[in-house]
Amino acid sequence: MKKIFLNTFLILASLQLCAQDLLDILDIEAPEIDNTVSATFKGTRIVNGHSIENRKDKELEFIISHRFGRINTGFEELFGLDQSNIRFSFEYGLTDNLTGGLGRSSFEKTYDGYLKYSLLKQKTGANSFPFAVSLFGSIAAKSQKAIAGNERTFTESLFYVGQVLIAKKVNSSFSMQLTPTYVHRNLTAIDADPHDIFALGFGTRVKLSKRVSLNAEYYQQFDKLESIDARNSLAFGVDIETGGHVFQIILSNAITMVEKSFITETTGNFFGGDIHLGFNLSRTF
Amino acid sequence: MKAIYTLFICLFLVAFTNAQERFLTKNGMISFFSKSPIENIKAENNQVLSIVDISKGQMAIAILMKSFMFEKALMQEHFNENYVESDKYPKATFKGNILDFDKITGSETTITIKGNLTIHGVTKEITIEALTKKTAAHIEMAGDFFINLADFDVKIPSIVKNNISEKIKVSFRFQHKPYKK
Numbered sequence: 001m002k003k004i005f006l007n008t009f010l011i012l013a014s015l016q017l018c019a020q021d022l023l024d025i026l027d028i029e030a031p032e033i034d035n036t037v038s039a040t041f042k043g044t045r046i047v048n049g050h051s052i053e054n055r056k057d058k059e060l061e062f063i064i065s066h067r068f069g070r071i072n073t074g075f076e077e078l079f080g081l082d083q084s085n086i087r088f089s090f091e092y093g094l095t096d097n098l099t100g101g102l103g104r105s106s107f108e109k110t111y112d113g114y115l116k117y118s119l120l121k122q123k124t125g126a127n128s129f130p131f132a133v134s135l136f137g138s139i140a141a142k143s144q145k146a147i148a149g150n151e152r153t154f155t156e157s158l159f160y161v162g163q164v165l166i167a168k169k170v171n172s173s174f175s176m177q178l179t180p181t182y183v184h185r186n187l188t189a190i191d192a193d194p195h196d197i198f199a200l201g202f203g204t205r206v207k208l209s210k211r212v213s214l215n216a217e218y219y220q221q222f223d224k225l226e227s228i229d230a231r232n233s234l235a236f237g238v239d240i241e242t243g244g245h246v247f248q249i250i251l252s253n254a255i256t257m258v259e260k261s262f263i264t265e266t267t268g269n270f271f272g273g274d275i276h277l278g279f280n281l282s283r284t285f
Numbered sequence: 286m287k288a289i290y291t292l293f294i295c296l297f298l299v300a301f302t303n304a305q306e307r308f309l310t311k312n313g314m315i316s317f318f319s320k321s322p323i324e325n326i327k328a329e330n331n332q333v334l335s336i337v338d339i340s341k342g343q344m345a346i347a348i349l350m351k352s353f354m355f356e357k358a359l360m361q362e363h364f365n366e367n368y369v370e371s372d373k374y375p376k377a378t379f380k381g382n383i384l385d386f387d388k389i390t391g392s393e394t395t396i397t398i399k400g401n402l403t404i405h406g407v408t409k410e411i412t413i414e415a416l417t418k419k420t421a422a423h424i425e426m427a428g429d430f431f432i433n434l435a436d437f438d439v440k441i442p443s444i445v446k447n448n449i450s451e452k453i454k455v456s457f458r459f460q461h462k463p464y465k466k
Contacts (some may be wrong), residue, residue, distance in 0.1 A: 022345035023380055025464075026334045029311060033349060039366045172372050210367045211442060226312070242444050277401030284359050 004009075013018035035125035039130060040169040041177075043246045044091065044099070045280060047217040048254060048262045049179060052167040054118050055062040055284070063089045063103075063282040067255045074275030075124035080277065087257045092112045105258055112258045114138035122169060136163040140260050156162035159260035165200075173207035181219065184258050189227040197264050199223045199232075201218035213242045215248075219263045237280075248280040306340040308424045308461030315348055315457045319450040327362060328353040335459045337424055342386030344398060346372065347380040368439050369405050376402040393418045404437040415457075422462065429456040 028268070030087050030111030039090070055061050069083030077083065089103030089112075097118040104111050112283035119149055120133040140159040167177040188195060204219040217239040224230040235252035253262070253268035268274030313333035331354075334347040350371040355361040365371040381400015388394045388447050398405040399412045414427035431452050434441065 022338060022343055023347065023378060025307075025309070025336055026345055026347040029309065029336075030334060030347065030349075031311065031332070033351070039362050059358055133379045172370075242366070242442075284357070 002022055025251050029285045031100055035123050035128070037122040037124060037132070037169050040122070040167050040175045041205050041215075042213055042239045042241055043248060043280070043282060045248070046205065047237040047248070047250055048179060048233065048252060048257055049203065049219070049259065050114075050134075051133050051134055051163045051165065051177060051203065052118065052166060053079050054097060054099040054116060054134070057090055057093050057095040057096045060285045061091045061282050062285070063091060063280060064085075065257045065278065067088075067252065067257065067276045067278035069276065070268065070273070071275045071277060074144045085257070092246050103258070105256065105261075107256050107261070108142045110140050110142050110143040110258060110261070112140040113140055116165075121165070131166055131168040131255045134165040134167075136165055137281065138259055139163065140258050152187055158186050160184045161259040162275060163259070163264075165205075167225070173213075176203045177201070177203040179203065179219075181259070181263060185260065185264075189225070192226040194223045194225070195221070197225075199263050203261075204281070205239075213239045215239060219266065225264055228265065229267050230264065231269060234270045235262075245281050245284075246280075250276075250278040252278060252279065254274050305341075307336060307338050307375055307464040309336045309464035310334070310459050310461045313346070313457065315455065315461035317353075318454045318456070320454075321448055322423070325397070328355045328364065329355070330362070331338045332460070334428075335461060336425075336464065337383070337461050339386055341420075342383040344379070344381055344383055344400070345447045346389070348377040348379075349378060349457075351439040361416045368395070370440075374458060375402070377402070389417050389419050389424060391419060402432070404432075405439055407437045409436050426461070427456075427458040429454060431455070 013027040030096050037242045043051065044053045044055065045051060052136040058167065065086045066085045069077055071079045071081030073080050083240050085105060085107040087103050087105040089101050091101035099116045100114065102113050104196045114137065116134055116136045118134045120129060122132040123129045138161045143158045161213045164180050165177060167175060181201055183197045185195055199219045199221045201217065201219045205213050205215045207213045217235045219233045221230065221232055231253065233254045234250060235250060235254065237248045253270040253274055254266040256262045256265065268276070309441055311334055312331055314329065314331050314336045315333045316327065316329040330348060330352045332349060332352045344440050349370050351365055353361065353364065355364065379400055379402045381398050384397045384399055386396065388396055393416055395414055396417050397412060397414055400410050402411045411430065413428060413430045415426045417424065417426045431454055434453060
């Protein structure tokens with residue numbers, strides 16, 4: 001009797017083997033896959049500052065960014081719409097991990113160039129890594145003519161910025177970034193102004209729907225310029241994605257869009273109403 | 286003792302029949318094409334897993350959504366992030382029966398496959414036709430069919446309605462090789 005049971009069991013067991021689901025076999029045979037986390041942020045900017053996102057290999061992006069004047073200037077200035085600062089830029093993926101950009105802002109007629117390199121990527125699964133790290137470096141050159149008596153050389157018009165971008169996509173709707181920043185200016189307005197300023201940026205994104213996200217960004221400075229009433233930059237943005245475009249609507253206490261400016265030269269008091277409405281419009285080719 | 290014999294015979298048979306009747310590929314090709322007045326979108330996946338059991342006429346396919354390669358990287362990102370939500374639904378699968386599997390022979394014939402296709406977490410029964418041919422070394426299968434995005438709960442926002450077709454043409458080509466465990 002015992003034997004019959006055993007027999008039946010063994011036969012059933014082997015039949016079970018025969019009847020193994022074909023999809024299960026595919027699961028076993030599936031190769032290891034690359035689990036790099038993508039789309040931590042929608043755009044290459046969180047609001048004003050860079051995100052860890054790069055342009056892909058040979059991809060060209062044209063960005064028009066715009067900031068109006070302060071909202072609290074009232075009706076006469078049409079709440080800041082009379083005044084504006086505009087930046088055009090071309091950004092290009094030299095490789096999947098290295099993006100370069102050239103831009104020009106109307107504010108102080110500033111030219112800027114940058115390189116951003118993706119050093120480490122966030123990964124899930126077998127070779128998981130908890131966050132992503134990118135390196136960023138930029139040079140900005142002020143080309144606006146100086147007032148008579150204050151002429152400067154080309155070298156004196158240069159500014160350098162170095163950033164380490166550390167970002168984590170916590171889940172599909174929430175991402176955050178820490179951005180230690182170093183800004184150097186060759187020429188300061190007065191002797192009391194520091195040549196070197198360190199700052200720490202905080203950025204975050206919350207997805208409201210599949211194509212709309214809310215972003216916030218804050219840069220805490222550890223030194224400040226003395227010649228102006230320098231404040232920390234605070235900005236909020238809404239990203240709207242429409243196919244090949246990412247459209248960002250921005251509220252910021254800075255009118256400028258290059259790192260050296262909005263991080264160290266912001267004077268607006270956000271909660272006092274010194275808010276600049278702006279947008280970033282990007283088109284990828 | 287008898288039981289152990291039975292087990293051995295059974296296992297042997299299992300191993301034997303498996304080697305003979307299951308055919309697998311790990312680099313099958315599936316592509317899709319969306320035709321619209323504004324732009325055509327094409328993506329190709331060359332890492333599709335497909336298995337055929339010709340003794341029972343069964344077939345299964347597993348498709349990793351992130352392995353679809355697009356012409357533009359941004360399209361690929363949007364496809365994964367907004368349309369098929371690859372983080373939530375990493376795989377599309379198909380499991381079905383080849384209705385006339387006895388027709389799989391040395392000459393090229395058309396067979397009908399009926400089964401369940403799961404994309405974006407939604408399962409729908411489909412019937413597809415495929416051209417097939419069996420040689421000593423492999424079983425080839427190729428064909429195409431249309432799917433409606435709405436059937437799989439993939440929504441197209443109104444702003445890009447003219448860029449993406451509701452009906453997507455899916456093409457496939459598999460070259461299964463004998464599968465041994």
